[in-house]
Amino acid sequence: MIKTVNLQKIFRTEEVQTLALNNVNIEVEKGEFVAIMGPSGCGKSTLLNILGLLDNPTSGSYFLNGTDVSKFTESQRTNIRKGVIGFVFQSFNLIDELNVYENIELPLLYMGVPSSERKKRVEEAMKRMDIMHRAKHFPQQLSGGQQQRVAIARAVVANPKLILADEPTGNLDSKNGKEVMELLSELHKEGTTIVMVTHSKHDAGYAGRIINLFDGEVVAELNL
Template sequence: MIKTENLQKIFRTEEVETWALSEVNIEINEGEFVAIMGPSGCGKTTLLNILGLLDNPTSGQYFLNGTDVSKFTENERTNLRKGIIGFVFQSFNLIEELNVYENIELPLLYMRIPAAERKQRVKEAMNRMAISHREKHFPQQLSGGQQQRVAIARAVVANPKLILADEPTGNLDSKNGAEVMSLLTDLNSEGTTIVMVTHSQHDAGYANRIIKLFDGKVVPEVVL
């Protein structure tokens, strides 16, 4: 599903050139659950942003489902991202002015899904994440664990083939963190490919495989 060849990302200012990624070569098969680990500043989130079509590499190639997307325009990235990728962030990234139902519905509005189908899919996602009783609540009225459940529901409501999670338990206590990891594991068992950035060795234990980064480069992979 995912393949990168000599992927590099350089951030440049007038005076400074920073190599965030250098010759990154990875392959992730459909249906895998892969954790990306490494110290702060090693390039984990930069790599996830490229895999999620939020950014392009400076050089090298990125193949998603066999298509080289490394030189896609912003519009091309956006259109492809809508259809196949869901995101889960450490900070939940919910819209404060929208209630639970509306936050989950948002990706379907972008995809121009008909109203009746939107309603059905949002209801199914809320039921699955056990937050139906909170559908009229706003993010500030929810606990951290509930907010992350909303974020996961929003990520899965479009039936993505790939979910990218950036420190999904980083703002949660151990109980809520374990519940979130269980939800991601369940999604993976149903065939969804998951790529997760984490500092937590415990969370990485849920993955099938660990990719380690150091100073923008991949170090030998660990198979669990």
């Protein structure tokens, strides 16, 4: 499903050039759960942004479902993201002005899904994440664990084939963090491909494989 070939990312300012990723070669098969680990600043989130088509590499290739998407325009990347990739972030990234139902519905609106189908899918996602009773609440009225459940519901409502998670338990206590990881594990068991960036060895234990980065390079891989 995912393959990178000599992927490189350089950030440039007027005075400084930073090599964030250097010749990164990874493959993720359909249905895998892969954790990406490494110290702060090693390039984990940069890699995830490229895999999620939020950014392009400076050089090298990125194949998603067999298509080289590494030079795609923002418009092309946006079209692929819709319905293909679901995102779960540490900071939840919910819209404060929208209630739970509206936050979850948002990807379906972008996709142009009819109203009746949107309602069905949103309610299914809320039931699955056990947040139906919070449908009319706004993010600031929810606990951190509840906000992350909303974020996961939003990520899965379009039935994506790939979920990218960036430190999904980073802002949660151990109990809520465990529940979130169990939800992701359930999705994986149903066939969803998951790539997760994490500092947590405990969270990485839910994956089937760990890729270790250091200074923008893959230094080790471990099958669990």
